[in-house]
Amino acid sequence: MDADAYLRSLRATAPLVHNMTNQVVANFVANGLLALGASPIMAYAEEESAEITAICHATALNIGTLTSPVFHSMLLAGRSANEHGHPLVLDPVGVGASDYRQKSIERLLSTTEMTLIRGNAGEIATLCGIQWAAKGVDSGDGQYDLKQLAMEAAQRFNCLIAISGQTDWISDGQRVIGVENGQPLMTTVTGMGCLLTAVCAAFLSVDNSLESIAMAHALYGIAGDKAFEQSRLPGSFQMHFLDQLYALSGIDQARIKMIQ
Amino acid sequence: MDADAYLRSLRATAPLVHNMTNQVVANFVANGLLALGASPIMAYAEEESAEITAICHATALNIGTLTSPVFHSMLLAGRSANEHGHPLVLDPVGVGASDYRQKSIERLLSTTEMTLIRGNAGEIATLCGIQWAAKGVDSGDGQYDLKQLAMEAAQRFNCLIAISGQTDWISDGQRVIGVENGQPLMTTVTGMGCLLTAVCAAFLSVDNSLESIAMAHALYGIAGDKAFEQSRLPGSFQMHFLDQLYALSGIDQARIKMIQ
Amino acid sequence: MDADAYLRSLRATAPLVHNMTNQVVANFVANGLLALGASPIMAYAEEESAEITAICHATALNIGTLTSPVFHSMLLAGRSANEHGHPLVLDPVGVGASDYRQKSIERLLSTTEMTLIRGNAGEIATLCGIQWAAKGVDSGDGQYDLKQLAMEAAQRFNCLIAISGQTDWISDGQRVIGVENGQPLMTTVTGMGCLLTAVCAAFLSVDNSLESIAMAHALYGIAGDKAFEQSRLPGSFQMHFLDQLYALSGIDQARIKMIQ
Numbered sequence: 001m002d003a004d005a006y007l008r009s010l011r012a013t014a015p016l017v018h019n020m021t022n023q024v025v026a027n028f029v030a031n032g033l034l035a036l037g038a039s040p041i042m043a044y045a046e047e048e049s050a051e052i053t054a055i056c057h058a059t060a061l062n063i064g065t066l067t068s069p070v071f072h073s074m075l076l077a078g079r080s081a082n083e084h085g086h087p088l089v090l091d092p093v094g095v096g097a098s099d100y101r102q103k104s105i106e107r108l109l110s111t112t113e114m115t116l117i118r119g120n121a122g123e124i125a126t127l128c129g130i131q132w133a134a135k136g137v138d139s140g141d142g143q144y145d146l147k148q149l150a151m152e153a154a155q156r157f158n159c160l161i162a163i164s165g166q167t168d169w170i171s172d173g174q175r176v177i178g179v180e181n182g183q184p185l186m187t188t189v190t191g192m193g194c195l196l197t198a199v200c201a202a203f204l205s206v207d208n209s210l211e212s213i214a215m216a217h218a219l220y221g222i223a224g225d226k227a228f229e230q231s232r233l234p235g236s237f238q239m240h241f242l243d244q245l246y247a248l249s250g251i252d253q254a255r256i257k258m259i260q
Numbered sequence: 261m262d263a264d265a266y267l268r269s270l271r272a273t274a275p276l277v278h279n280m281t282n283q284v285v286a287n288f289v290a291n292g293l294l295a296l297g298a299s300p301i302m303a304y305a306e307e308e309s310a311e312i313t314a315i316c317h318a319t320a321l322n323i324g325t326l327t328s329p330v331f332h333s334m335l336l337a338g339r340s341a342n343e344h345g346h347p348l349v350l351d352p353v354g355v356g357a358s359d360y361r362q363k364s365i366e367r368l369l370s371t372t373e374m375t376l377i378r379g380n381a382g383e384i385a386t387l388c389g390i391q392w393a394a395k396g397v398d399s400g401d402g403q404y405d406l407k408q409l410a411m412e413a414a415q416r417f418n419c420l421i422a423i424s425g426q427t428d429w430i431s432d433g434q435r436v437i438g439v440e441n442g443q444p445l446m447t448t449v450t451g452m453g454c455l456l457t458a459v460c461a462a463f464l465s466v467d468n469s470l471e472s473i474a475m476a477h478a479l480y481g482i483a484g485d486k487a488f489e490q491s492r493l494p495g496s497f498q499m500h501f502l503d504q505l506y507a508l509s510g511i512d513q514a515r516i517k518m519i520q
Numbered sequence: 521m522d523a524d525a526y527l528r529s530l531r532a533t534a535p536l537v538h539n540m541t542n543q544v545v546a547n548f549v550a551n552g553l554l555a556l557g558a559s560p561i562m563a564y565a566e567e568e569s570a571e572i573t574a575i576c577h578a579t580a581l582n583i584g585t586l587t588s589p590v591f592h593s594m595l596l597a598g599r600s601a602n603e604h605g606h607p608l609v610l611d612p613v614g615v616g617a618s619d620y621r622q623k624s625i626e627r628l629l630s631t632t633e634m635t636l637i638r639g640n641a642g643e644i645a646t647l648c649g650i651q652w653a654a655k656g657v658d659s660g661d662g663q664y665d666l667k668q669l670a671m672e673a674a675q676r677f678n679c680l681i682a683i684s685g686q687t688d689w690i691s692d693g694q695r696v697i698g699v700e701n702g703q704p705l706m707t708t709v710t711g712m713g714c715l716l717t718a719v720c721a722a723f724l725s726v727d728n729s730l731e732s733i734a735m736a737h738a739l740y741g742i743a744g745d746k747a748f749e750q751s752r753l754p755g756s757f758q759m760h761f762l763d764q765l766y767a768l769s770g771i772d773q774a775r776i777k778m779i780q
Contacts, residue, residue: 027285027451035495040284042284044283044327047358051358051360055357239495242495243495
């Protein structure tokens with residue numbers, strides 16, 4: 001499928017995505033999914049998290065403002081997603097920031113099978129037990145490190161891995177695709193990564209593949225590229241970004257910057 | 261009262277509205293109420309929900325991201341609103357999506373008296389025990405169905421009912437008013453319905469009547485109509501919508517599209 | 521330090537600010553801190569709140585949508601901030617609205633030492649046991665009252681006090697600085713005060729002084745003044761305000777309106 005075929009397919013399905021995301025970004029994630037053409041739902045109660053996941057096309061778990069009751073509900077939603085064969089995506093926000101986040105992620109990963117884990121380099125490195133603060137993004141051989149990290153993490157967790165950064169690296173454990181779309185200004189808007197996680201969940205419900213996640217990253221970056229053409233300040237950039245997600249279509253192939 | 265009289269009255273009162281709303285839309289609801297000229301407050305703790313309702317002019321309950329502790333607080337706030345004779349509004353978000361939501365709504369409706377229930381057709385139908393997915397919005401006699409549904413629900417729950425859609429239908433069980441203001445693009449912004457619920461609560465505190473809710477829907481739709489004149493993309497549309505709520509005044513009667 | 525020196529210092533540090541803030545404004549607070557050049561983190565679980573505070577440069581506590589579990593986490597975060605000698609800021613949102621808020625604030629103030637308490641006149645007066653509704657902002661001698669209130673509150677709580685209003689009054693118990701930057705339209709955007717609290721926390725991590733808080737208020741007000749030059753409607757004003765926080769630099773001294 002080319003970019004437009006993905007977009008048409010996603011908008012025809014309007015996949016219902018269950019987002020157990022953090023309080024900070026829930027509004028932006030919902031608006032971003034709606035703008036793109038998917039349907040968001042958020043449910044946090046243990047009484048319904050599995051049932052909500054069951055009626056959805058995909059589920060995204062995000063530990064940004066995790067609490068004990070929500071974590072319990074996430075375990076139930078994750079199991080439900082696995083039972084129903086729905087895509088399950090994990091965003092290990094700030095996993096290195098506390099023991100609680102690390103142990104919660106370990107328990108999630110030991111009890112459910114993820115379809116995709118998406119995070120920044122430090123988060124994915126932490127999952128792999130690498131002392132990232134010490135190693136650093138710019139250490140030695142540069143981009144090779146992150147490409148290698150994506151590959152190793154995919155093998156280790158037996159799922160797709162997406163590492164966001166100046167170049168995004170997406171791997172299934174055998175191949176790695178780099179995506180160079182997007183703008184540094186995107187890091188000045190909170191929830192840009194969290195929304196990308198939700199968008200990946202929507203794409204996986206249309207096509208569960210490495211290519212699908214690479215395309216999600218490319219199109220998300222292109223929306224950022226187009227928004228950046230309209231504003232270089234974060235408040236107005238965020239607004240234009242939502243507009244551009246909605247307007248995405250007729251994508252010029254030359255805009256898509258993928259590398260192997 | 262004509263439209264401007266309603267707006268002047270609301271802004272003179274600046275009613276304090278207690279919103280026990282969902283995490284996804286709380287920011288938008290607060291900004292929308294402020295833009296219109298009302299005052300929002302949100303309180304979720306069982307220790308204070310009844311006391312906060314007591315100092316407010318109206319209370320709105322929204323089950324979008326319901327959890328057990330918040331549900332308990334809602335019961336206390338609902339009882340407090342009834343005791344103080346304040347308007348109490350219910351938004352049964354996604355009530356058909358889980359048993360938990362259905363049972364929670366049933367308990368709310370059996371222990372408190374609502375002034376208004378506002379939702380989309382599927383939600384109001386679910387409350388009435390109608391299999392909406394089977395029946396469908398476009399089934400057979402079209403708009404008549406929704407008009408009838410509003411009337412029946414108002415009789416059944418002994419309160420005002422507002423059904424949002426391309427045409428909104430508002431009923432007190434005896435009469436039904438249709439409102440045709442508003443734009444389909446409003447459905448691409450999360451919380452548009454939730455904010456309307458809060459706006460209805462504010463209007464009820466000014467004038468507790470069928471006409472008041474119809475006027476709230478018309479003015480809300482007119483803000484949408486005006487925002488749509490400025491942008492046809494969801495991010496910028498949302499911004500213009502808040503601007504237009506703030507700017508609403510000198511409403512041309514010809515703009516108000518009510519049908520009986 | 522002049523205004524630009526403060527901004528350069530803050531952006532060079534990019535202080536990590538732990539915000540235990542309310543659900544309504546968390547997104548706006550995060551985006552505002554990012555726009556200014558600081559780094560936000562929000563963590564509410566008792567399992568991690570102290571640990572997150574320990575890795576941050578400053579912590580801000582906001583009781584806007586307080587619940588019992590979060591209050592417990594705040595006590596742990598507050599103690600952690602004190603132990604690590606990090607700035608700790610309190611925003612007593614709506615403290616007069618319920619017994620629960622008053623008792624929670626009393627317990628916070630009796631178990632932790634605040635670096636700064638920032639609120640509106642009614643909130644600070646309530647903390648001091650003054651019947652504000654009776655006394656009123658416009659009572660008798662006008663501005664003198666608020667200046668005096670700031671001084672007395674700073675002495676009473678042995679910390680910096682900032683009272684937001686048409687003129688902001690900031691005191692360390694000995695001196696009082698008034699700041700006249702900012703626009704009334706800022707009160708039509710939810711979270712403007714909550715974000716200012718978080719911005720103060722960021723400034724305190726750069727320079728823990730009365731002057732630092734006065735400068736934070738002046739620069740925040742200038743961003744508001746500049747945004748107001750671009751829009752006089754609240755939706756677009758909010759967007760421009762974030763843009764202006766990001767763009768703040770080369771501040772003309774004549775723009776800063778401080779009085780003694």
